[in-house]
Amino acid sequence: IRKIGVLTSGGDAPGMNAAIRAVVRTAKYYDVDVVGIRKGYAGLIGGEIKEMHSRDVSNVLNLGGTILHTARCPEMMTDEGLDKAAAIYKILGLDALVVIGGDGSYRGLAELVKRGVNGVGIPATIDLDMKGTEYTIGFDTAVNTGMDALNKLRDTSNSHERCSVVEVMGRDAGYIAVWCGMCGGAEEVMFPEEKENINSDRVIQQILENRSIGKRHNLVVVAEGVGGTQKLAQDIQEITGIQTRATILGHLQRGGSPTATDRMHASMMGYHAVKAILEGRENIAVAYNRGRYEILDLLESLQMDKELDPEIYDVIKILSI
Ligand code: ADP
Secondary structure, three states: OOEEEEEEEOOOOOOHHHHHHHHHHHHHHOOOEEEEEOOHHHHHHHOOEEEEOHHHHOOOOOOOOOOOOOOOOHHHHOHHHHHHHHHHHHHOOOOEEEEEEOHHHHHHHHHHHHOOOOEEEEEEOOOOOOOOOOOOEOHHHHHHHHHHHHHHHHHHHHHOOOEEEEEEOOOOOOHHHHHHHHHHOOOEEEOHHHHHHOOHHHHHHHHHHHHHOOOOOEEEEEEOOOOOHHHHHHHHHHHHOOOEEEEEOHHHHHOOOOOHHHHHHHHHHHHHHHHHHHOOOOOEEEEEEOOEEEEEEHHHHOOOOOOOOOHHHHHHHHOOO
């Protein structure tokens, strides 16, 4: 193994820089050359590539976002684009391509594997919605940002005896929502995994009940994948007469300096990715399961199961009385 490439792709996540740093420095430690590819697969196809050394990743451990920048690249959805990306990988003489990104980025990488690329995935998305791994880089920072916002909204909603409805990110998954709900002390959480049980009447009923047992303000978390937050706030106000405000946190949750948890996982996963490449492993995904880092088969990891533990929601309800 002489030379590897690294890129960040899809939605950015705090901790991506810590992962880039770990990949570059571990490679350098073992005398492997590294090229950084800008803007994800777009930069691979467009040739935005430069050599990286240890000093290029100085002072980035603490930074949110990604110094390599990221992008969504529609060309990867075409045979032509995929062939071009694989051809550039070969021209560059790469022995592996490390992709730090989410589910979509992994699927793109799986297509490149079919074209002869040695693909290595490091899971990074604030949404936690990746199969095969219990942790994805960026989740902890995003949840902490959401929790801070809930703390602040709680202050003002308590002072005015209002109801606050807060929409958090997560795409089609409810991990951020249930974590924010639990850690921010919400009395209700609406998240996509509830499926047919998603019900605004239940939420409104709960608010009325909670007022009747002496609660003076209300906090409801809605997952992005459920949506309808403004409408829910209006309905709550109309039906209950309680002043209600909707807040959509949006991309706020994508930014910020990564937490210790994200820096730790990103550093360890970056290290394990390079170690596995050096050991001759091919087409792999780094994962964290049951307290350990694992090296999985990339294609198999995409097929694995992952479920949100429904007990979290049950506990939120028990603790909200
Ligand atoms: P994330 O990696 O955060 O899930 P996206 O779903 O936007 O983000 O995926 C990032 C990029 O990965 C896409 O813009 C595209 O270039 C590539 N990609 C996603 N899905 C596929 C696919 N099925 N085939 C090829 N490339 C894909």
